Amino acid sequence: MIRLDRVSITYPDAAAPALDEVSLLVPEGELCLVVGPTGAGKSTLLRAVNGLVPHFTGGTLTGTVTVAGRDTRAHRPRDLADVVGLVAQDPSSGFVADVVEDELAFGMEWLGIAPTVMRRRVEETLDLLGLAELRSRPLGTLSGGQRQRVAIGAALTAHPRVLVLDEPTSALDPQGAEDVLAALQRLVHDLGLTVVIAEHRLERVVQYADQVVELTGQGRLRSGTPAQVMQSCAIAPPVVELARLAGWQPPPLSVRDARRRADELRPLLPAGPPEAVEGPAEAGPTAGPTPSGPVLATVRDLRLRYGPVPALRDVDLQLRSGQVLALMGRNGAGKSSLLGALVGLVRPQTGEVDVGGLDPRRTEPQTLVRAVGLVPQQPADLLYATSVAAECAQADADAGRPAGSTAALLARLAPEVPGAAHPRDLSEGQRLLLALAVVLVARPRLVLLDEPTRGLDYEAKRRLVSVLRELAGAGHGVVLATHDVELVAEVATRVVILAEGEVVADGPAEEVLAGSPAFAPQVAKILAPDRWLSVPQVAAALELVG
């Protein structure tokens, strides 16, 4: 279905080719997973499939890319629209219409599909992706997961034979991601659709893949069956890392396969990491788990609504220093609203927010940044200078700190970021760390991060984990709003789950995560009922045992 034959792609002004003499064959009806660190050429490969590279982006392509027998050299993306559907990384950036139904029909109109067929396909797609109730909703009012499903639906209505998705689940909560992936798998199995997915969160996708393509950097590529590639892949989900630790050959890819092998591992391990075994939950929703330093912020009876939609209901919370608190819950559960209330961006209807003795709504921003700092969902919103060095200098001035403070912080967080680079040209992870440095330079006691792992590869995530640990160790309070259960398993000491604006669970990470099927990390699922959360924990325990 898709054939790349000795393809090299070089962007204008680029020193090295983004893809270098790569060949790849994706047969019809396969789900092909593309993995690799940021900047290895995943998006280039994906966009070459429907001809956006080089027709739209510019650059030189040598070799041939054929899709369903059509050479992308002779066919522009619009001429391939009936064969290839593309879902971009940020679904809302591609929305054309203003309501869901029209958005689904847009592509079909250009393909000249008969009105009766269009009508039927729109209805089918609405059902397939569970969008029926949203059909006349304006696109701007949808949640992240709903937008993602609409974008997939808009690509599907044209009945393409190939569907290309760039990180389709990065903005979704675990449940929403599972829904989308289940829908995709159904399409592959029932309709013989060929699917190409690029994804950082392998734990969500790898068990569905028929083929894995690993981009290893320098424009090189390696492909094979998932088990083959995962054996030596630089990027691996927790289940594979656990398998490597335990020496399982070939590595299991799903929790189910791993559980069958887990019997060999369990006898070697105690019933859980020491702190989880010793520290049972204290009663009461506001009881903080260990370690609990002094209280940095208190939220009392917080209520918040947007128009008729309640966002937060009677939230009580105490944030302590030395804690890494993970705020979880499905898209639209009120996580961002709670963070917004803590920094005074949104006005609560009733209730009290007290951050280090300050009311965030009534405090001057200059004073507030010393108590609490937030890295927003799009870190680029914080940045506006034309170079990293200028951004750092501005941050020093904003925070009233001696010149060079931010640059020194950044050098610790991300030493490789060049000062002359434009913030837009940084990778997603580097940009996040720059924004974090800009926030941290004011030395806030409480640091909030909204969806920090969106678009981060494993390496960047590892770096973030160590930075967050260090912050908590230095007595900061850290709050993460995130969907990434694996990150939470590694770094969080306390987990709060929100649903429809209410706190439905609050307690030590081991307990809350292990107790919930939706939020349990892979290691917890594999080793249940023992209370293990992450591979490093297990590794440390094995070392101790010897």
Next chain:
Amino acid sequence: MTSPAQRVQRLLEPRLLHPGAWWLWALALAAAATRTTNPVVLLLLVAAAGVVVAARRSTAPWSRSFVAFVLAGAVLLAVRMAFAALVMDTAPGGTVLVTLPEVGLPAWLAGVRLGGAVTAEGLVFALYQGLQLLAVLACVGAANALADPRRLLRSVPGALYEVGVALVVALTYAPRLVEDALRVRAAQRLRGRAPSGLRGLARTAVPVLEGGLASSLDLAAAMDSRGFARAGDVPVRFRRATGLLVLAGLVGVAIGLFGLLGGGTLPAAGAPLVAAGVAVALTGALLAGRRSRRTRYRPDPWSLPEWATVGCGVAAAAVVLLAAARWPAAMDPAGRVPLVLPELPLPVLAALLVAAAPAVLTPPPPLPAAALRRPTPAVPAGAPA
């Protein structure tokens, strides 16, 4: 067999009327308003438009624009009357209401005065003309309130469809830019400085514009990969020719309408120009439509209520036009000396009733969608799934 009662019921089932019908109806009423300065007729015209808007507008955000347009008209009216009283020396007349102290102006400013006598005739003249403007604005406001401008753009002729989509996207983009600006302003607060002054503006504008540029590139890529502007087997030159034909025709229509409505320099050329323009534009659209492979999803239907609406508007306009020729004194009282009470010819009253008839002849709008756009929070949070 369906009985007549059932058929009527089916025609009046709740749905949104074709936006083109509302615009044609409103433009016909606006044309009528330009043909008379009779204050009673003009006020009744505004009332007719208001009745229809009140009865048939949807719950969408733009449906409140009627009041805004009428208020704008009222402001213009007030300004115009103030000017008439203080500055302009337009209408003759002997009924001096009050004499203001006059400022002597040089002779070359003939026709302009500052202060001096304020005559009742002058004020009434300004009032009538201001009312005319208000009525035209009210008609446009009614169309705006009744028909989503974006839906109207969706039904542009095939040859202009690409332009139409570009406009729709632009219309959707403006509010998104505002949302982005709000978000970035909120983020700037997080850096410890309330964004104010010129530097605050730069701090907000740079990320918003950069982000806007990046996302419009994304949008262009998405539209390209979804087949936008896919030509099928139509040669490029043919497409360009038909597009040009339609555009030229529409320009002709616009100039012709200007002549017809303005009644100024080229009234004679008005009607033929409109006719020729319509013919040219239709030819272009039909030619393009025949060769185009593009189809339309759920096009707005055009059935009896649409015809009735357009018919009501056109009939009312025709009667007013005829009355203006038959009873010039009654229909154009502006500038008459001495002042008389305006009269209302009976056929015109009947015509204005017809103009308001779409309030009952059209199907009511469907019930409001369960979820309306809610105010954007500073930190975007999705609606509950």
